[in-house]
Structures are given as structure tokens and as C-alpha cells.
Amino acid sequence: MIPAAFEYHRPSELSAVIALLSEHGDEARVVAGGHSLIPMMKLRMAALDHLIDLRDIAELRGIEVGATIRIGAMTTQHELLTHAGLAEAAPILAEAARQIADPQVRYLGTLGGNVANGDPGNDMPGLMQCLDARFTLTGPDGTREVAARDFYEAAYMTAREDDEILVAITFPRPGAGHAYEKQKRKIGDYATAAAAVQLEAADSKVSAASIAMTNLSDVPVWSAAAGAALVGSACGTPAVEAAVAAMLADIDPVEDSRGPVEFKKHVAATVLRRAIARAWSRV
Amino acid sequence: MNDQTPPTREERTAALKGLGCARKRVEDARFTQGKGNYVDDVKLPAMLFGDFVRSPYGHARVKSIDASAALALPGVIAVLTAKDLEPLGLHWMPTLAGDKQMVLADGKVLFQGQEVAFVVAEDRYVAADAVELVEVEYEDLPVVTDPFKALEPNAPVLREDLQGQTEGAHGLRRHHNHIFLWEQGDKDGAEAAISEADVVAEERVYYHRTHPCPLETCGCVASMDKVNGKLTLWGTFQAPHVVRTVASLLSGIAEHNIRVISPDIGGGFGNKVGVYPGYVCSIVASIVTGRPVKWVEDRMDNLMTTAFARDYWMDGRIAATKDGKITGLSVHVTADHGAFDACADPTKFPAGFFHICTGSYDIPVAYVGVDGVYTNKAPGGVAYRCSFRVTEAAYLIERMIEILAQKLGMDAAELRAKNFIRKEQFPYHSALGWEYDSGDYHTAWDKALKAVDYDGLRAEQAERVVAFRRGETRKLLGIGLCHFTEIVGAGPVKNCDILGMGMFDSCEIRIHPTGSAIARLGTISQGQGHATTFAQILASETGIPADNITIEEGDTDTAPYGLGTYGSRSTPVAGAAAAMAARKIRAKAQMIAAYLLEVHEGDLEWDVDRFAVKGAPERFKTMTEIAYAAYHDAIPNIEPGLEAVSYYDPPNMTYPFGAYICVMEIDADTGEHEIRQFYALDDCGTRINPMVIEGQVHGGLTEAYAISMGQEIAYDEMGNVKTGTLMDFFLPTSWETPHYTTDFTETPSPHHPIGAKGVGESPNVGGVPAFSNAVHDAFRAFGLTQSHMPHDQWRIWKTAQDLGLHG
């Protein structure tokens, strides 16, 4: 559990990060909180010669809350939990962040690292898909935006180029009807299944619904059909069961030590039912 | 001078902080401040680091090992392989169980993670890099991880070194992967009881493979001083004296030239009893290089290679009359020992004390047969916070009782009470050969049932089942009962030894001139708080306040020889030695007091902290005064000084017991659970320190909780360990850990000098059946008889699924 030797860089300008990435290509990686990357290095599953620490880059920090919410990539999960404006504007973030690991991990682990990592076990990617977030990426050729729903290609494969930095995450201020429901084996474990749900209502009926699932495929699963199944309903059993059925058709879990596929599907259905019920109660 | 009222006897007693005092643990000041001194804190000049190249395969032939690239790396000093150890005769080593074990792969590997080569380098980082550079060519062989498949006629031969050997250390081997069949009791009698019985409950109960997982992993520092020829070995040893003897026998270094030191140990739980290749390789590397060599496992090394626990497939049959009187028990165990039989048991007991499996019950006839089997898994088979295989035994009988109750249609609490050994039957001779020293099970049981309002719980459970069936709730309620009997304090030298060393233990006391003292024992604390509790025994016995007594253990150059700490033996054996040594001190003190008070010895009586003249309590000498006199006065016919040593060979084991009840909520859909209540009544005889007891019970219950609800060492069919990190191996945090209510009764051991029985392991022994029975009980109304541990979420879900509870 000892990583191989590497050079450590700690630039204070974004341009310097990009220059280092361009210079060293895939022998270099940025490190944010290090709580996904460093374990991989210790297991020698990630080998790299240059580690570029992002913590001194001021542009990657900060939370702005307006009609659009903008969160700097280097914002820690702990900051998501404690930011008062965010708690009011998008409480689902804190509800999800609280279910990530433990305080020690959350003090260091960042939102940017969590979404850039590409591990299907991470909670924030699914949540960001649920919120229809956009990821701002800066590279040698400038800045572009990619929708969270288009970002994930396969486990650890994303639309981000190797020499691009995730700068910020933005999403429209969500409505009140939210829930993040996660089942895990213990503190510090990734999800057996998790569901992110945002609902909006008009005339006591669902007017808009967004549903995303975590750790049930090699990428987060935003299930458009599951959301659509709820629209126009009052979240009664037939609509919820239709949403669950639609979600089950979109996920593709694999067996691991959390359990067999059938179990994961069962849990996925259960957490989704619970999340919908809670989100609906908060609309 | 006498205008102050002299302290009362109660005040003098309290000042000692002796038996019964909830004295704060003296160790905690350093542990809570990060000031402990563990093996990895040992840093010596010019120290090197060792690390292992380990097998990625469960079973493979080692075709070649090429260390040239590793040796070319700057900072690498040596790479040892079996070929290097062979001339020393150290490429294999004897195990505690009468088998032998490869130190480094000799031609083949038999489990994933097996030690193949030992890299020695200037620092840990270089060592880790070098490990990657050693090229090993393997040819994979068929893997067997299932002990039943291992015994099939054409199963692959695992131990080629034993081929053709039909006799092992424990009798006949009937198959190439068979280790022994060990039998106890009356086979024919048990069969007869079963065939004549009104009711027989029969079940296969699996106690899965798990791991003690101490927070501090195993490690050592070996330092060979070539000038004076002395080897010093610091290590995470639960039995430092035995390690010294073994090291001497293996290495040929005279025993007086070896000093073994167990510094602070961060938990052992049986994991640190055995001798591991890392120790042998570090010693050899230090001898070869002339420099100190440190080896410390990382978490994956620890979980995957050093001693596992359990892995017992237990086929039980229990017979009873139709009104619930048990008439017989028969058990056959298929014991998966892994690649080498390295179980840590007393030599004559290859299945440990598993034959305590008649439990708390008066069972007239019983039989146990245990087949030990080789598989492609790591060796071990240690007593993970239990006396040897006692947890397995307690789990078996407490499951069988539940299953029998179901079959009889009888309440399981009532069935237990009906069959308990009665108070007046002690000392009780069990059908499998034990003499239970003492007990009062009915009193404890009634107290426990009352404390949890057992009848109320059963009524609530019945209502819950109705509500569940009506679809009003998805949660089930389980009431997990357990009444366990422990057997600890190994043990009488006449039948218990480890590698020929009798399982006595020892204490040596020196009283200083000013009346304080140091005592050294043959045991070694790994967190149990010996420095606190042993001082309390001595305080009550010698009248010297516990705060004025230093306790030292773990240095073989200073401590008297002892067999170490495991199997809850420290208090029963070394604690008894402490009391006996203290009594020798007191006997001499009495002679000195008689001289000082100018009376006959027989005219004196012991009074808390002094000898007083009978009938004239104002005439006395305190132990402090006596100690001074021992060093100051020229007393005729009495040697100066005040010291004593005792080597204690216990006449019998001690038999702590307890009544545990767990109330658990189970979500039939997600498999999640919540422990609503856990009541633990322990009877460990005389209670030395109630706070330490409570801490031990909390810790042991938490391990029991982990084991029953999620912790396991699981292998896939290729022999890969699936749970080699703490992500998958369940160690509860404060978040998962339930709340516990502790309680007690006190039935002193009749043969122990202070009546103490030991408690450290009871909660693991009794906790596992209580948690597991709660899970089973939740599903009882739906017909469940047995579902194997660990009861993690998916397995509970699967149980519900198989019972058709998901609609």
C-alpha cells in the first residue's frame, strides 16, 4: 500500500496546470482531495509520474447561489454540507453529501474530484444528472461546457480530455421537491443503490420530474422514462410503479460483494420508491 | 498525633483501589494521547525494511523467480527465496498444530497472498518498488476452496509434501487433503439416543471464515548484534516467551541469547499468537545483513495472509423427548484449515475446546467428530476473541436449541431453562469430558428475561407478524436469545501445552523499601488493561494501593516465563499466579510483622493493608512499614528483601457464562437491520474492575456484531480473496455499533484463588449467537430454520426472497 514515486507540483495558476498537463500528457494527473486518486496510487492501480495539486488555484473555489448555482470544482463535500445559501437553494446537495463516506473524507474530497473521477460508485455524478448540471472544462484550446447527462461514457471514462480541467459545476436552482436516498452497507461504503429525485408540482400534480440512479451501471443512470412516468400524476402507486419499472429497464447492475444483481434491482426499486415519496412530501 | 480519627476499614479498603473498584485504566493516558509504543514505533539506527512478494494465485507451481531487476534497484539489499532459506532448514517451519508450513514458496503456492520472496531494502518505499520488480513465473493449478470438494476422490493434491503420509500429528489421514479426524464422546450412545428420541432436530450450521483484524497489523523488528551474539526481537506477539523458545529451536541460537519484546500491542484477538513467515524472514535477514530489519504488514497482507478464524461446517443433530428434555447431541464438523494446519490450539486439541458444544445444557450423551481439511486458502484457525473454537461450539448449540424449539413448537427461552445444568449439579461433568467448575444459569436467565420484558417482546412480535401479513409494515422483529458457557483459562499443564510448553502462567513481585511494588507477569496485554486490573488483584492481596504498583509484561529478559495472553487465560491463570505470589509476600510479611510487634505469627490477623494483633487492633504494622523493615532490619532467620514468584498451574479451566438478548428490526425489502436493544448479562465470577469488564463486553459484542452481520473472508472459486480491504471487510464504526446494556451475576470460581473466571471473550462467544438468532427469529413465523452468516443485507434479502416475502 505504498505508491510508486512521483513528482509533486503545486501551481497557483490554472494556465500552469494546463501547461503541465500538456507537457506530461498521460503521465500527469491532477489531484484534488486525493480521496479517490491516492488510494488507487497506493494500490498501484494508478501509476503516474507527475501529480499536480489543484488546491492553490483560486478560480476553482467558491459557491455562487442565484437563479443558477455555480460551484467551484475544488469545493469540498464538507463545504457543500455547511454552506447556508446552498442548504436553502439546493438542499439535495447536503442530503447527498452527508451520505458520502465520513467527515474525514468529506473535509478533503471535492465535488469536482467526485464528478471528474468517473467511478460509478460516486454519488455526485448521478445527482448532477438529476439536477441537469453542466460541467465547465478548461483546456489548452479554451473553455467549453458539457452536460452532466452527456459526460459519462464508461467506468472512469468521461468526455473530459486528459489535458482539460474541470473548473466549475453549474445548474439551475432546483425546486423544493427533492430526495437523495442511498442504501449502503456501512459508513464509508459506496452505494448498493442510490436514487436522486427532484419533483416539481402544479395543481397537486407532478409537472416535472428528474430521476438519476447511482452505482447500478458502469455510469450514472439518468432515467428520462422514469421521470416521465411521474409527470401528470400525484405520485400514486401506479405512477410510482411505472417509474420504478422504467428505471429498472435503464439500469444494469453487476454482482459484487454488496450482493447479486436481483438484490440490487430490488434495492434500486425500494430506494426509488422512498425517494419519490420523500420528494413528493417536500414539493 | 492521634487527634485525627484513623481511617475506617472501608476507607482503607477504598484507598487500595483493589478488587471491585472501577479504577480508570492506567494505560489510557498514553493510548489516548498517541503516546503508545508499538512495534512500528521501534526505530533503530541503520534499520532495513522487509516486504513480501506474494502469490496472486490460489494454487500454482512456481517455475522460476528472477530477482535481478529488483536487486539492481538502488537501496535493495537482498531478496530472499526458499532456496536461500533451505540451507538453514528454514524454508519450512513447524506450525502450532503439528503440521509444517512454507516460510517462502517452495516449488508451489497454495493460497493467494502466500509469501514467495522477501525483499530487504533501505526503506519501505524502495522495498515496495522492488517487490514489483521481482519476476515470478507461475503455472496455475486447479484451485479448491470448498472443503467438501477438497475431500472428493479426484480432488487436486494440495500438499505434495505430505503425499503418501497416511498418518498426521492427530492420527490417520484418509485422503490426500485430509488432516485429521478428531473424535470425542460416545458415538454409539449418541446414535442410540437419536434413534430412540421423540424428536430430532438436524441442521447444517456454517460458521463462516472471518479474521480478527486487529487495528495494528502484525509485524516485528529483528536485530542481531553480531558482537555479543544476541538477537533482540520486538514483535506483535501474544505469547512472547513461547516465541523465544520457538525462535531458539528453529534458529539454533541459544535461548539466553534471544530477547523477545512485545511492546504495546494494538489488539490481537488471536491473530498474534502464531509464528509467521515475516518473523522468520526478518530474523534471517538481520543475521545475514547484520542490520536490524523491520517487517510490518499492511491491511491487505493482514486480512489475506495472517491467521483467519472459524470456517467450520457443523452438522448437528439434537434429540429430545416430546416435552423438550434433551436426550442427546451428535455433531460432525468439516473444518476448513486452509493450506497448512496452523491452528493455534493446545497440542492435544486439534479442534480446540469445540467439545464444550453441549453448552449450558445437561445433555446425557454426546459425540463430536471433526474432520480437518486442506484447501487453497490462507492458514490460521485462531481463536478470534474466544477460547479455542468455543465460539463455534456456542454458535452450534445455540442454533440447535433454537431449531429444536421450533420443531417442538416450544418457546426457546423455556426450552433452555428446562435443560440448563442446575445450580446443585456443579461441579458438573459434561458428556464430552469437561468438569464445569460452577454456575447458576437459571438465576441469570430469569434476570435477563425479566430485564427485557421477554413476554412483552413476544407479544409485540406476534402482533408484528400479523401486521406484516396484512401489509401494514415491511419490518420484522427478531428476538435473539443466547445462554452461553465459556471455557477459558487454559489450562492444566497435565493436558494443555503449546509446542510442549505447559500452559501455566507466572507472576513475580518485588516490594520496594518504601512500600511500592513492581510485578511482572508471563502474559501480555493487547488492550485488555492488565496494568490496571493485575495491580488491583495485588492491591487487595498485599495491601499496597494499586496506584503504587507497576505492572510489566512482554520482555522475556525480565518477565517470568508464561504462555501469554489469548483464550481469556490471563486472569484465570496469570491473575491466579499474581494472587498466589502476593500470598507468599504476605506470609513473609506476617513473619516480619510478628518480629516487629514481638508477638507470635499466629497472634496476627490480616486487616486490609496491615497485620494487627488479634483482639488489639491498635497494635499493627502496615505493609509499608513491613516493607521498610524487610530492607532495613536485621531480622533473625529471615532473609532481607520482600519478593516472591509464583508459577501457577490451574487445577481446572474456568467456566464463565452469560445470558444475552438481542432485539432486532429487519427490513424485509432492503435487508437492512437495526439493533433496538442488546442486553448482556455476564457472570465472570469475581469482578475485578467493573469498568474494564464493561469495556471488554462492549468491545467483544461489537466484534460479535461485525462477525454475525457482515464480516467475512470470502474467496471466489479461483481462490481470490474478495474481502481483502476494509471497504469490503466489515469493521463497524461508532455509527453502526449498537447500544448495549450490561448486567451481571457473580458466581465465583471455586478453584481460582480470587474466584475470577475471565470475561474478555465471553461477549464474542455469546454475542454471535444472540445476533444471529435474532435474524433467524425474525423469520421464524415464516418457516426459516437456518440461513448462514454473515447476515449482511443481501443475504437477509435473499432469506426474505426465498420465503416468498417479496410478494
Ligand SMILES: Cc1cc2nc3c(=O)[nH]c(=O)nc-3n(C[C@H](O)[C@H](O)[C@H](O)COP(=O)(O)OP(=O)(O)OC[C@H]3O[C@@H](n4cnc5c(N)ncnc54)[C@H](O)[C@@H]3O)c2cc1C
Ligand atoms: C473511505 C472512502 C469512502 C468513500 N465513499 C464515497 C461515497 O460513498 N460516495 C462518493 O461519492 N464518494 C466516496 N468516496 C470518494 C470521495 O468522495 C472522493 O473524495 C471523491 O470521489 C473524489 O474527490 P477528490 O477531491 O478526493 O478527488 P481526487 O481523488 O483528488 O481525484 C479523483 C479523480 O478526479 C480527477 N480530478 C479531480 N479534480 C479534478 C478537476 N478539477 N479537473 C479534472 N480532473 C479532476 C483526478 O485527476 C482523479 O483522477 C469515498 C472515499 C473514501 C476514501
